Amino acid sequence: MVARIDRVLITGASSGIGFDMAQRFLAAGSRVAINGRDTEKLARAQRALAHDDRVVAVPADVSKVDEARRLVSHALEALGGLDVLVNNAGIFAAKPLLQTAESDFDQLIATNLKGTYFVTQAAVPHLIAAGGGAVINLGAALAFQGKRRLSVSAVMASKGGVHALTVAWAAELAPHAIRVNTLAPGIIRTALAGDNPDARSGIVPLGRIGEVRDTSEAALYLARADFVTGTVLEVDGGYSHGR
Numbered sequence: 001m002v003a004r005i006d007r008v009l010i011t012g013a014s015s016g017i018g019f020d021m022a023q024r025f026l027a028a029g030s031r032v033a034i035n036g037r038d039t040e041k042l043a044r045a046q047r048a049l050a051h052d053d054r055v056v057a058v059p060a061d062v063s064k065v066d067e068a069r070r071l072v073s074h075a076l077e078a079l080g081g082l083d084v085l086v087n088n089a090g091i092f093a094a095k096p097l098l099q100t101a102e103s104d105f106d107q108l109i110a111t112n113l114k115g116t117y118f119v120t121q122a123a124v125p126h127l128i129a130a131g132g133g134a135v136i137n138l139g140a141a142l143a144f145q146g147k148r149r150l151s152v153s154a155v156m157a158s159k160g161g162v163h164a165l166t167v168a169w170a171a172e173l174a175p176h177a178i179r180v181n182t183l184a185p186g187i188i189r190t191a192l193a194g195d196n197p198d199a200r201s202g203i204v205p206l207g208r209i210g211e212v213r214d215t216s217e218a219a220l221y222l223a224r225a226d227f228v229t230g231t232v233l234e235v236d237g238g239y240s241h242g243r
């Protein structure tokens with residue numbers, strides 16, 4: 001079976017990694033539903049992307065289960081079905097264990113882990129109806145190893161959970177021809193990576209930080225790679241495996 005990429009839903013696609021993915025899928029001929037919380041920002045992204053009616057914008061907060069379900073149902077109605085889901089919406093906050101409030105922890109888990117869980121739950125019946133498809137999650141290379149100088153245990157818990165969902169769902173959904181994979185980016189040049197991300201290029205074996213094209217190329221590969229499921233693919237210039 002040749003993997004279809006005709007109808008694609010990308011959460012958190014109003015900026016950064018998700019926005020570039022939307023551009024790349026459009027260039028590959030897909031119709032794309034983009035999402036974000038901020039309706040103005042999302043409308044600007046839609047205008048920047050849209051040359052025709054192949055882009056639909058659906059504002060929703062994926063951390064809220066009712067909004068996640070509404071997002072999927074509106075996107076599906078507009079696209080007429082679904083072939084690829086990219087669970088990209090995510091947030092980052094570095095805080096030491098002793099300074100992390102319950103609300104900090106809940107927000108990270110609700111957006112990064114619970115959002116991924118319930119958007120996927122809402123989308124899977126439609127992927128089954130399409131005869132199969134691809135789910136691509138956004139994990140994080142930083143979840144693989146602790147760092148003395150970067151306190152991100154709550155982020156690691158949320159993204160490590162996404163890595164675990166990937167292997168669980170790959171097996172559970174394989175009988176439906178649904179492949180589930182995850183991209184684990186290192187440092188990618190977006191607003192989330194903060195000011196002057198190049199200052200950290202010294203810790204990357206390939207000697208540079210990542211660009212959004214790096215994650216988009218990997219997402220297109222995973223969307224099409226018919227015999228690949230359950231993998232967590234580092235897009236990090238080698239940073240997870242050596243310095």
Ligand SMILES: NC(=O)c1ccc[n+]([C@@H]2O[C@H](COP(=O)([O-])OP(=O)(O)OC[C@H]3O[C@@H](n4cnc5c(N)ncnc54)[C@H](OP(=O)(O)O)[C@@H]3O)[C@@H](O)[C@H]2O)c1
Binds near residue numbers: 014063190
């Ligand atoms: N950049 C990196 O170095 C890096 C490294 C590892 C992993 N990642 C992961 O890559 C993904 C994309 O990150 P990015 O760097 O592109 O960040 P970004 O530029 O800040 O974009 C994040 C996107 O997610 C949306 N978003 C955030 N919370 C949301 C929510 N609750 N519901 C719906 N949309 C939401 C944002 O829209 P609004 O502003 O409207 O909410 C925005 O469109 C995230 O999952 C992130 O954890 C990034």
